[in-house]
Amino acid sequence: MDGLNMSRRIRRTPYTDRVEEAGVRGFSVVNHMLLPKAFGPTVEEDYWHLREHVQIWDVSVQRQVQIMGPDAAALVQWMTPRNISNAEIGDCFYIPIIDDKGGLINDPVMLKLAEDEFWLSIADSDVLLYAMGLALGRGMDVEITEPDVNPVAIQGPKAEDLLASLFGKKIRDIRFFKYDWIDFKGTRQLIARSGYSRQGGFEIYLRGGHLGPALWDSIWEAGQAFNITPGCPNLIERIEGGLLSYGNEFTRDNNPFEIGHGKYCTIDNSINYVGREALQTIALNGVSREIRGVAFDGGPCPTCSKAWPVMVGKTQVGSITSAIWSPRLKRNVGQSMINRGFWDPGQTVTVHSQEGSVRLGEISALPFA
């Protein structure tokens, strides 16, 4: 059973008409909005295409929380353990957002637009409401809105050539996790070298949803020379690449150290943020579980919609939360929180998938080789 009942509450995007015309086979819902989840006949074909060519993805679900005003920088800093004082205009910063216990609320990309203006490009939780609560509670002088900004991703090894053909060679000068501005039909639009794949590419943060179909069409037309297809975040590529998904691999029950993001956390007292004391304690004591890859046998596994126990003998050492068959590695690959003591690559485990099978496997580093 996999029908999705449509309603206005689950918002369409400026590209949904195009996505439907392109033959989308399924959606997910992120931030109260539609995210395309399947196009080609199989996820495998999409995967190979993404690795070799270029795809256009409707990622409007990456809503922007716009924080402006005299206290904007102070509020953003208060929301994250990452020191943002060295962020420059033109930077994209990956920032964990945590609660007072160190639990992860979201893991957005922060775009610094001006000294007093930021976008947080969010995963699936209402960061806007959290930010608004903090600001109202503390009486901070900020304006917090969800602007009419609708990201579209162009991903794959041919993305740069495609976009250079469309917007000029300045595209090639944009470095990873930096952004610049391009002209589209007389409007100034933000483009960043970023995206939810390991195959390279860009994201255009289109301001003005009414321009969506025209932008899609322009990219599509220019993309014909580069074998473009419609696509979406690819589960095989994401798991192989060790890209985590908020709500899947980690939730408010996890802290940044557990997902390998300790490197983004300032734990001394040089900056002030919600959850600093909790992170200091966690850093002192170490974590009892950490994210790892799990490679396992037994032919293509089913969809993982429940947590699958990862066992060492009779001891449960983790739970797989995303898994799929990798046609390249010719094994199943999954991601799991793994208990301390079982972290070493090569550690033998069994995986108990929801259709009832027990599969042999072992712990792997992330990303997979």
Next chain:
Amino acid sequence: MDGLNMSRRIRRTPYTDRVEEAGVRGFSVVNHMLLPKAFGPTVEEDYWHLREHVQIWDVSVQRQVQIMGPDAAALVQWMTPRNISNAEIGDCFYIPIIDDKGGLINDPVMLKLAEDEFWLSIADSDVLLYAMGLALGRGMDVEITEPDVNPVAIQGPKAEDLLASLFGKKIRDIRFFKYDWIDFKGTRQLIARSGYSRQGGFEIYLRGGHLGPALWDSIWEAGQAFNITPGCPNLIERIEGGLLSYGNEFTRDNNPFEIGHGKYCTIDNSINYVGREALQTIALNGVSREIRGVAFDGGPCPTCSKAWPVMVGKTQVGSITSAIWSPRLKRNVGQSMINRGFWDPGQTVTVHSQEGSVRLGEISALPFA
């Protein structure tokens, strides 16, 4: 295209296994969780059954935001314009939650469990993050959590008889929007006379998801004598009954007065809450649009997943956001914000539905007769 891609991020409920066994035909996603959306062959058959018999609904998506501690009552009051000082333990209060501009953030049912303990049974937005932000920002002494509470609704004219047969005749003494406690397998469980239909019924706020299948089975078994079926909020019944849906009929762009909830708002200075000044200004100036019903011709209309213009001549006076064919009224019924000046029942309009047809109709009061 209506496929829903399953993942752990879109959480299953304690009843999802049962719901699938019962032949669910579609889901929606609310609060990052699955809401069943169709069972019977048609929405019409479900509608007639709901009006005549009894149904069991998995409404676990109505997540509880639990607010406990010395400042709990002060925080809840700060979140809503409804005066909660007269709420007693055992009361359910419908409380609009608004932002500092008066825009609606959610419209939960508040259950007062103790002087220092509240549940907010929420519609589709992360009220937990908002409450947490307010509390952290203001330094309030509260603990805010999402407990393992999983509401199941028993709706329809036979709901009381069914539940009295299962839990005893004390069920009959529970008044509308009051709750009491029942014993289920040695656990104390909350039951309220409430639910998202106009056909009467109850909601059991099951504490302990592991008990979900057993509770479902108990109700199902006892329900055989009452012609029970699995069900879900029914779009025909909801629209006829004038029940609004956050994200569909109203969003943060709307204030409580626009959706007829001015009666819940205290606008004098006797209580202090976020958005009070904004509501005072709105109350002074009046609103420029209000929710109304629209009845319209032309045979069963398609699913409303985009806003449909409601016109008077060449002037757009509103947008229909939910609509469906009513087999009882033998017309289409919809809900729409309608501009001032066009509010009177009987006002002639045309409805421009997304498949391109223009249909004659008129404004109606809510609920429909």
